[in-house]
Amino acid sequence: MRYKQTEGSAQVMAAARRRRPRQDRLPPSPQRAPAAPGLRVFSIPLALTAALLLVSLVARVQESAILTGSFWAAAAGLLLWQTGLVLRLRTRRANRAFHVVLRPQHYLQATLHISVFAYWGYFWGPVYDHVWLLVGQLLFAYAFDMLLSWSRRERYGLGFGPFPIIFSTNLFLWFRDDWFYLQFLMIAVGFLGKEFVRWRREGRLTHIFNPSAFSLGLFSLILIATGTSDLTWGQDIASTLTLAPQIYLFLFLIGLVAMYAFSITLVAGSAAIVLFGLSALYSTLTGVPYFIDSEIPSAVFLGLHLLVTDPSTSPRTPVGKTLFGAGYGLGVFGLYSLLGAIGVPTFYDKLLCVPLLNLSVPWIDRLARTIKDRNLLARWTPDWTPTRANVVHMTVWGLFFGVMAGIGSTDSRHRGDSVPFWQQVCAEDRPQACSRLIQLETNYCNDNAGWACNELGGHYTAGVITPADQSLALTYFAQACELRFQAGCVNLLDPTPLSRAAPRPLDLRLLLREAGPNLLDMPEAELFDRACAHGWSFACRP
Structure with a gap:
């Protein structure tokens, strides 16, 4: 049954339709844009930053207000970077991710x-005191590396990469507590160099410099x-590695592991052979050691095993590795003299030449290819597999190290451990002998050997082997x-005539340590036998 629509009912229905809101005309409700799923990975650097702040609360870091502030400043910088990066990526609705990369x-x-x-820290306490600072640097390095990578690309390779960078840096240089913010800056510079200073090598874009060597070299120049x-x-x-007994043997043994795993034997071996050969040649010609108390300083021996041998920034061919290692030996040898001549601490010798060698890798590779193309070494190059060749190289290196150990190197x-030796060669006016004697006696005086302090005062009073300085002499x-060396008290009152005396047993425990720990527990009879072997005639038994 149909009902006829009247004019009044039509008007009522039209009014109802006008009152009913249309869904398509409703304004959209305000909603926040959903976060990009990939931004959840920023919880990792956030957690690392929080851990860095927690480390700043440990007692070791709290010892110094500046050290604590350095940790807080590093954490604040990371937080600001994370915040800015997340906001930028949210605006662009971009994702970030990571993938696990475990490289041997x-x-x-x-x-x-x-x-x-x-091993080193067991015999030198500051290394163990430095552990929490190492932890802080690792946390900072991981967060910094992640943020740097995600600022430039979508994926970050998560692995153990920051570990060798931090450890290698700290094996050679770290800042004192009041300047530790520079340590964080040095770490950051290393990662920035790895990210931005690149070239194309063998068809692949890769970093030029060993990251730790880059920052070490740059900061060495600034210092x-x-x-x-x-x-x-x-x-x-540089001077306390030898406090650990048999440190050369220890470094040799752990170096064998790296040599076998990464085939770096030719780099380390050629560096050591060149450095040892040049040092021995200098000693033969002048009658004095090139380095004061070794043919290859322990810190340099560490460097040629664990600094210059980075497989990513060194040549890959046998000839290239040999040239690279030889270049390191030549560089350290030359820099030691240069730095000493201009009055700069010589411990920089092992740090400054590595970045230069990294830059020379393309030239070394071209030279190695030229030698190979012209078959210049074909007659002396057996057709061995790389693994077998590396084992042979390791064997030769082991024999060479055995020779070094056998001749006391x-x-x-x-012989450079003996103060009487340096007194004798100084009297003979051998090259640099007197300056080395002053250097040795200064080191022993700083170790509180009263005899050495009195000798230095005598040198600066007489003005024979060093310019006279009466003020320094009195000091x-x-x-x-103060160290109760009686001759020093006499000279303090009147140094004319100069009063001298033989070292006391307490002094001998410092003078005879041969770059090792002090001989506090050595029986006195054995101590005097050792002094006699060093050339102290007063200690020799009739």
């Missing part, structure tokens, strides 16, 4: 570095230019007197 050269090198820290080497532990690090007593006499 990273975790194996890190293991070797840890073994050095553990030298500004005369601020005392802001770091660099000199202490590693862990045994070196050394006063220090000798």
